[in-house]
Amino acid sequence: MTRKLSLLCLLAGWLSYAAAGQPPIVVCYPGGPVSEDEANAAMESMLRVVEKAGQWPEHSLTSVFTSRVDECRKLLAAKKPRFTITSLGQFLEQRRTHHLVPLVQPRIRGATFERYQVITLKSGPDSLDKLAGKSLGGTVLEEPEFVRKIVFAGKLDPQNTFDLKPSRQALRALRALDKGELDAVLLNGQQSAALTALELKNPIAPVFTSADIPLMGMSANSITTTPEERQRFAKALQGMCSDPDGKKLCSLFGVEAFVPADPAAFKPLIERWDQGK
Amino acid sequence: MRNPYRMIALPLLAGLAGCPQPDHSLVRFEKLSDCPAQTTAGLSARQNELGPRSTTHALECSLASLRRTGDQALLHTSLGSRIALHLAERSTEPEVRENLAAEGVRFAETALALGADGDAAVHYYLAANLGLVVRGHAALAADSLPRLEAEIKRSAALDPGLDDGGPLRLLGMLYLKAPPWPTGIGDGDKALQLLRQAAERYPRHPLNHLFYAEALWESEQDEAEDLARNELVIGRQRLAEGDWGYSKEPWLKEFARFENEISPSST
Numbered sequence: 001m002t003r004k005l006s007l008l009c010l011l012a013g014w015l016s017y018a019a020a021g022q023p024p025i026v027v028c029y030p031g032g033p034v035s036e037d038e039a040n041a042a043m044e045s046m047l048r049v050v051e052k053a054g055q056w057p058e059h060s061l062t063s064v065f066t067s068r069v070d071e072c073r074k075l076l077a078a079k080k081p082r083f084t085i086t087s088l089g090q091f092l093e094q095r096r097t098h099h100l101v102p103l104v105q106p107r108i109r110g111a112t113f114e115r116y117q118v119i120t121l122k123s124g125p126d127s128l129d130k131l132a133g134k135s136l137g138g139t140v141l142e143e144p145e146f147v148r149k150i151v152f153a154g155k156l157d158p159q160n161t162f163d164l165k166p167s168r169q170a171l172r173a174l175r176a177l178d179k180g181e182l183d184a185v186l187l188n189g190q191q192s193a194a195l196t197a198l199e200l201k202n203p204i205a206p207v208f209t210s211a212d213i214p215l216m217g218m219s220a221n222s223i224t225t226t227p228e229e230r231q232r233f234a235k236a237l238q239g240m241c242s243d244p245d246g247k248k249l250c251s252l253f254g255v256e257a258f259v260p261a262d263p264a265a266f267k268p269l270i271e272r273w274d275q276g277k
Numbered sequence: 278m279r280n281p282y283r284m285i286a287l288p289l290l291a292g293l294a295g296c297p298q299p300d301h302s303l304v305r306f307e308k309l310s311d312c313p314a315q316t317t318a319g320l321s322a323r324q325n326e327l328g329p330r331s332t333t334h335a336l337e338c339s340l341a342s343l344r345r346t347g348d349q350a351l352l353h354t355s356l357g358s359r360i361a362l363h364l365a366e367r368s369t370e371p372e373v374r375e376n377l378a379a380e381g382v383r384f385a386e387t388a389l390a391l392g393a394d395g396d397a398a399v400h401y402y403l404a405a406n407l408g409l410v411v412r413g414h415a416a417l418a419a420d421s422l423p424r425l426e427a428e429i430k431r432s433a434a435l436d437p438g439l440d441d442g443g444p445l446r447l448l449g450m451l452y453l454k455a456p457p458w459p460t461g462i463g464d465g466d467k468a469l470q471l472l473r474q475a476a477e478r479y480p481r482h483p484l485n486h487l488f489y490a491e492a493l494w495e496s497e498q499d500e501a502e503d504l505a506r507n508e509l510v511i512g513r514q515r516l517a518e519g520d521w522g523y524s525k526e527p528w529l530k531e532f533a534r535f536e537n538e539i540s541p542s543s544t
Binding site: 041042045046167168169170171172175190191193194198244245246247248249251252253254 | 420
């Protein structure tokens with residue numbers, strides 16, 4: 001049985017990917033609170049499911065994780081990964097250098113995009129203009145250029161407009177807002193959607209909602225991977241959330257499914273980023 | 278009387294490796310023929326002596342006796358679960374460790390089925406063992422989070438001082454390591470509060486200081502780094518001056534792991 005499977009896999013050409021010495025998948029999650037040891041272990045979990053879905057040998061895929069933006073840049077440069085899982089900000093920043101193309105996107109609550117929101121207390125500033133000079137917290141602020149170019153669509157420079165208070169925990173930032181220690185919090189779509197279940201003492205309201213911004217999943221180096229490899233990897237990831245173990249993992253991260261990335265969704269963001277606006 | 282609850286697991290959701298539902302078989306012990314003759318009454322009488330300072334052989338002999346016993350009074354206690362945990366933590370083989378921890382869960386479940394719901398230690402060792410069982414299985418860990426939280430909360434409500442603040446320590450670490458809001462129950466603020474309580478109310482236990490240091494490190498508070506390093510020093514002192522038996526070695530490794538994580542070269 002094992003031999004048969006091996007032969008099938010060989011015929012399918014996976015050995016070209018699974019061969020020893022392949023660079024690890026670089027995973028960057030800026031602003032995340034998790035330690036690298038734990039995240040690496042979680043990634044191990046995901047990779048075992050992907051290997052199963054893609055019929056790669058167990059432990060043929062490896063990954064390295066960082067929650068620091070500067071470390072992400074270093075890892076991408078040093079490891080030269082063929083596949084990466086990064087924030088959208090890191091994808092846009094590193095896209096040219098590493099020839100990255102989006103491969104799959106997560107689908108969360110039925111959508112492959114999200115809207116960022118700036119939240120304030122209802123009794124506080126009711127517009128971005130009135131927030132000028134005041135404190136803004138949130139996990140997304142680890143990537144201020146992303147916030148400037150994409151979240152605020154180049155219309156507002158958060159570093160020159162607000163007193164930025166990046167946090168590794170959205171909940172902590174929201175509690176600080178509730179206590180009046182912060183004037184506003186920038187939330188991603190997943191965080192915004194969960195606000196209704198959160199028990200805060202004071203009523204809150206959004207003073208800004210971004211345009212639809214695609215959720216980022218996995219990208220690939222278009223030079224060092226073949227279209228077949230990319231397709232194979234994408235297909236394996238698409239099967240992840242329907243696998244019994246993978247389903248639980250997807251659920252753990254609030255992901256319903258991974259779907260093929262829509263290049264058209266990324267095009268305007270890439271253009272905006274490259275224009276530097 | 279020596280405190281039987283000194284050794285505490287590190288059953289956190291750190292290792293997450295997606296695997297099928299594990300098949301837990303009973304771990305076979307060698308040299309059981311060397312075990313002293315042990316009656317149920319004898320085992321019951323000396324149950325509090327079985328702990329971190331007991332030899333592995335003594336624990337194995339006792340667990341073997343418990344496997345055979347039908348004594349309801351003994352099975353009503355946390356003894357089987359506790360011994361299984363001690364042995365699991367001493368094992369260097371992941372599969373053996375997991376199987377022993379799974380046995381510890383079963384002993385605790387038996388105790389609960391016999392009406393031990395009011396025994397904090399039963400809930401505590403159930404949670405500690407369960408944490409070890411799911412440690413290597415992300416999907417299983419995700420499924421087990423609500424049960425882990427409920428069991429530790431129950432033990433904390435019944436006896437927060439058990440094992441020198443063990444329930445506070447476990448619950449605090451659960452909140453520190455679990456996936457954070459909005460996808461999970463992870464909550465750095467709750468973790469900090471619980472682990473501060475553990476360190477302040479039960480300062481004797483080295484891990485209370487180590488874990489409080491970890492929560493401080495993640496707290497993003499002013500001067501948190503200095504406070505965390507200070508807690509580490511205190512924890513190291515407690516570890517050096519106390520008689521922690523077989524627990525000392527794995528705890529030293531835990532200190533070293535965190536110290537390495539926060540060393541300037543790794544940040």
